Amino acid sequence: MPELPEVETIARGVDARVRGDQIVEAWFSGFKQPFKTSPKVQARGLEGSWILGVRRVGKHIVCALGSTYGGSKRNHGSGGAEDEPDREWIVHLGMTGRLLVTTPDAELAAHTHARLRLKSGREIRFVDPRRFGRLELREIRSGSGFEAAGQEPLTIGAEEFALMFRGRRLAIKAALLNQTLLSGVGNIYADESLFRAGIRPRRQAGRLTKAHLERLRRELVVVLEQAIRLGGSSVSDYVDAEGVRGFFQLEHCVYQRTGQPCLRCGTPIRKVIVGGRSSHYCPQCQN
DNA sequence: CATTTCACCTGGTGGC
DNA sequence: TGCCACCAGGTGAAAT
Numbered sequence: 001m002p003e004l005p006e007v008e009t010i011a012r013g014v015d016a017r018v019r020g021d022q023i024v025e026a027w028f029s030g031f032k033q034p035f036k037t038s039p040k041v042q043a044r045g046l047e048g049s050w051i052l053g054v055r056r057v058g059k060h061i062v063c064a065l066g067s068t069y070g071g072s073k074r075n076h077g078s079g080g081a082e083d084e085p086d087r088e089w090i091v092h093l094g095m096t097g098r099l100l101v102t103t104p105d106a107e108l109a110a111h112t113h114a115r116l117r118l119k120s121g122r123e124i125r126f127v128d129p130r131r132f133g134r135l136e137l138r139e140i141r142s143g144s145g146f147e148a149a150g151q152e153p154l155t156i157g158a159e160e161f162a163l164m165f166r167g168r169r170l171a172i173k174a175a176l177l178n179q180t181l182l183s184g185v186g187n188i189y190a191d192e193s194l195f196r197a198g199i200r201p202r203r204q205a206g207r208l209t210k211a212h213l214e215r216l217r218r219e220l221v222v223v224l225e226q227a228i229r230l231g232g233s234s235v236s237d238y239v240d241a242e243g244v245r246g247f248f249q250l251e252h253c254v255y256q257r258t259g260q261p262c263l264r265c266g267t268p269i270r271k272v273i274v275g276g277r278s279s280h281y282c283p284q285c286q287n
Numbered sequence: 288c289a290t291t292t293c294a295c296c297t298g299g300t301g302g303c
Numbered sequence: 304t305g306c307c308a309c310c311a312g313g314t315g316a317a318a319t
Binding site for chain 1: 310311312313314
Binding site: 033095096111128129130131168169170275276 | 289290291292293295296297298
């Protein structure tokens with residue numbers, strides 16, 4: 001479901017609602033997926049912890065947890081500096097995951113896999129019908145917390161971006177989707193940025209000119225930032241932390257517009273499979 | 288090693 | 304209406 005703009009929107013919303021709150025009790029469903037860390041271990045690490053902040057890393061939502069907050073101590077905490085996170089709860093939404101902040105009496109959605117009851121009386125809920133999402137608890141060792149495997153699309157420089165694709169024979173679309181290269185780009189924003197840059201999805205990544213790659217990087221940043229401003233794309237049932245839909249789907253130029261006229265030249269949009277994913281492009285505007 | 292394919296899941300849609 | 308094939312915003316393991 002969610003790519004960088006949707007995850008960013010959700011992380012911001014959750015952060016605004018739960019920063020400084022304390023987790024009183026954690027409940028988990030009994031499925032094997034989506035638990036990367038066993039529910040028992042997660043509950044042990046979560047209960048009693050304070051939420052120091054929530055941020056996005058790639059397509060992950062990272063909740064920084066601490067044993068202390070403003071002088072208070074966790075029940076069975078283990079020292080450490082004041083308000084320094086000692087563990088992180090990492091949420092990946094997969095295709096259909098949702099992370100919501102609700103009141104305890106809010107109707108329980110089908111496929112709810114986690115409920116974190118907070119001291120304020122609110123609740124964090126993770127809902128995921130397809131169970132492609134992942135919930136993980138990590139202890140923070142030696143300072144630095146969770147880091148994405150690849151580069152952040154919003155901050156990577158022109159040089160580094162171009163260098164990343166050098167010598168690669170795979171299609172540029174597949175390269176954009178590879179999270180160990182860039183973290184955060186998914187099918188919608190790969191298609192939209194390629195359209196705006198005038199590049200066909202099947203073009204070999206390593207054969208694009210530096211100028212083309214720089215145009216692609218800039219358009220990717222533009223499209224991601226615009227999508228964040230509009231609260232992401234609500235293609236199926238995506239909603240933010242408050243249950244509100246995004247509006248960027250209204251701005252899609254090619255994604256899921258197969259057969260419809262290109263908004264720039266009127267040529268019907270085509271769909272092909274690249275890297276196992278549906279890829280939409282304009283045969284006139286993209287070469 | 289780089290690249291491609293497939294399995295992991297449920298639900299919605301459109302054809303018959 | 305019912306059944307079924309097909310599709311979906313992702314990713315990691317297995318195969319090539």
